[in-house]
Amino acid sequence: MRALFIVCFLVSGLVQAQQKEVRLYDGPAPGSEKWNWEEKKNNKNAIKLMTVFNVVNPTLTVFPADPAVANGTSVIICPGGGFHFLAIDNEGNDAAKWLAQKGITAFVLKYRTAHINTDDPFADMMAGINGPRKDEWDAENKATIPLTIADGRAAIAYVRKHAANYGIAPDRIGILGFSAGGTVTASSAFNYTPDNRPAFVAPVYAYMPASLQSAVATDAPPMFLVCASDDQLNLAPHTVELYSKWLAAKKPVELHMYAKGGHGFGMNRQNLPSDQWIERFADWLTQQGFMNQVKK
Numbered sequence: 679m680r681a682l683f684i685v686c687f688l689v690s691g692l693v694q695a696q697q698k699e700v701r702l703y704d705g706p707a708p709g710s711e712k713w714n715w716e717e718k719k720n721n722k723n724a725i726k727l728m729t730v731f732n733v734v735n736p737t738l739t740v741f742p743a744d745p746a747v748a749n750g751t752s753v754i755i756c757p758g759g760g761f762h763f764l765a766i767d768n769e770g771n772d773a774a775k776w777l778a779q780k781g782i783t784a785f786v787l788k789y790r791t792a793h794i795n796t797d798d799p800f801a802d803m804m805a806g807i808n809g810p811r812k813d814e815w816d817a818e819n820k821a822t823i824p825l826t827i828a829d830g831r832a833a834i835a836y837v838r839k840h841a842a843n844y845g846i847a848p849d850r851i852g853i854l855g856f857s858a859g860g861t862v863t864a865s866s867a868f869n870y871t872p873d874n875r876p877a878f879v880a881p882v883y884a885y886m887p888a889s890l891q892s893a894v895a896t897d898a899p900p901m902f903l904v905c906a907s908d909d910q911l912n913l914a915p916h917t918v919e920l921y922s923k924w925l926a927a928k929k930p931v932e933l934h935m936y937a938k939g940g941h942g943f944g945m946n947r948q949n950l951p952s953d954q955w956i957e958r959f960a961d962w963l964t965q966q967g968f969m970n971q972v973k974k
Contacts, residue, residue: 698739698740699737699738699739699740700737700738700740700836701735701736701737702735702736702737702738702787702829702832702833702836703735703736703832706735707734707735707736707790707825707829708828709824709825709828710734710790710825713734713790713793714734715732715734715793716732717730717731717732717733717734717735718730718731718732718797719731719766720797722797722798723798723799723800723801724800724801725800727765727768727800728765728766728767728768729759729763729764729765729766729799729800730757730763730764730766730788730791731759731762731763731764731791731794731799732791732793732794733764733788733789733790733791734790736787736788736789736790736829736832736833737787737788738754738785738786738787738788738833738836738837739771739774739785739786739788740783740784740785740844741771741774741775741777741778741783741784741785741786742778742783742844743778743780743781743782743783743784743845744778744779744780744781747779747780747781748781748783748845748971749781749782749968749969749970749971749972750845750846750847750850750971750972751781751782751783751846751847751850751851751852751877751963751968751969752782752783752784752785752837752841752844752846752847752850752851752852753777753782753783753784753785753851753852753853753854753880754784754785754787754830754833754834754837754851754852754853754854754876755769755770755773755774755777755784755785755786755787755853755854755855755859756770756787756789756830756853756854756855756856756858756859756860756862756863757769757770757786757787757855757856757859758855758856758857758858758859758860758883758942758944759791759799759803759857759858759859760803760806760807760815760819760857760858761791761792761818761819761822761823761826761858761861762791762792762794762799762802762803762806762815762818762819762822763791763794763799763800763803764788764789764791764859765856765942765944766786766788767945768942768944768945768946769856769857769859769882769942769944769945770786771786772944772945773854773944773945773956774786776945776956777956777960780960780969781969781971782963782968782969783844783845783846785833785837787829787830787833787859787862789825789826789829789830789833789859789862790822790825790826790829791822791826792818792819792821792822793818803815806818807911823861823890826858826861826862827861827862827865827866827890829862830853830855830862830863830865830866831865831866831870831874832874833853834851834853834866834873834874834875834876835873835874837851838851838873838874839873847972849877850877850968850972851876851877852876852877852878852879852880852899852968853866853876853878853879853880854879854880854882854959855880855881855882855884856882856883856884856942856944857882857883857884857885857911857913857941857942858885859884860881860882860883860884860885860886861881861884861885861886861890863879863880863881863882863884864879864881864884864886864890864891864920865886865890866879867879867898867899867901868890868891868892868893868894868895869892870895875897875899876899877899877968878899878900878901878902878963878966878968879899879900879901879902880901880902880903880904880959881901881903881904881917881920882903882904882905882944882955883904883905883906883909883911883913883917883941883942883943884903884905884913884916884917884920885911885913885916886916886917886919886920887916888919891919891920891923894923894924894926894927894929898924898927898929899929900929900930900931900966901920901921901924901929901930901931901932902931902932902959902962903917903920903921903931903932903933903934903935904917904933904934904936904952904955904958904959905917905934905935905936905939906935906936906937906938906939906940906941906943906952907935907936907937907938908937908938908939908940909939909940909941910940910941911941913941914935917933917935918933918935921933930966932962934955934958936950936951936952936955937951938950938951938952939951939952943955
């Protein structure tokens with residue numbers, strides 16, 4: 679009985695550690711001080727996707743690295759959701775758990791999202807992409823995207839400032855993001871400062887039009903790119919453009935363009951080669967030197 683209690687206590691402690699959530703800003707997020715709606719979370723949609731929406735106060739949820747293999751590297755994970763919600767498990771928590779088991783401390787970023795007046799953000803997205811809400815949806819995204827990008831930069835700076843608290847190396851903080859979260863991720867590779875420069879970036883089927891890009895800096899971080907040629911949102915060209923830009927600048931870059939996979943596969947298993955993208959990401963991190971333990 680005592681042994682069972684100890685096991686349960688340790689498991690409970692691990693879960694609590696994984697669920698630690700910290701505010702990104704000390705006060706109201708800059709640029710949205712008047713936002714006052716309530717954040718919500720549910721999977722009440724056609725595909726049972728767990729979503730977080732109406733995010734007002736950005737946070738980071740910490741998934742500590744497995745102590746047995748901790749290597750000092752960390753990654754901020756940015757879920758996607760069309761800037762209107764966050765696919766918090768498939769493109770957030772599930773990836774964080776996988777990476778933590780590999781020795782990487784993961785931080786899932788809940789960045790600000792546009793306000794919606796429904797409890798089904800997935801249906802709202804369908805109405806916004808090519809439906810009756812398209813013009814309104816596009817206007818909401820235009821106003822929200824700069825805030826999401828700012829949250830990504832602030833997240834890198836926050837983790838760097840508190841690196842010692844998490845037992846991580848301040849020069850090994852990367853960022854990974856999906857779709858709209860890929861916008862946050864790819865944007866961090868441009869126009870950064872010493873405080874918010876990422877050590878590596880990994881945009882996955884990212885929305886990253888030329889209007890959001892600029893010149894590649896001389897110290898641009900290495901980039902790992904993933905997408906599927908049959909992406910329903912036609913984001914494969916965005917990925918190819920980023921790859922070509924890094925290649926032309928002679929910066930480290932790796933591209934995985936899968937023939938099939940669609941959009942939004944994240945950590946889902948579809949019995950396709952794209953299921954293995956995160957293993958290829960780990961291979962790339964190893965090749966780049968981010969999986970070896972930091973010498974103390």
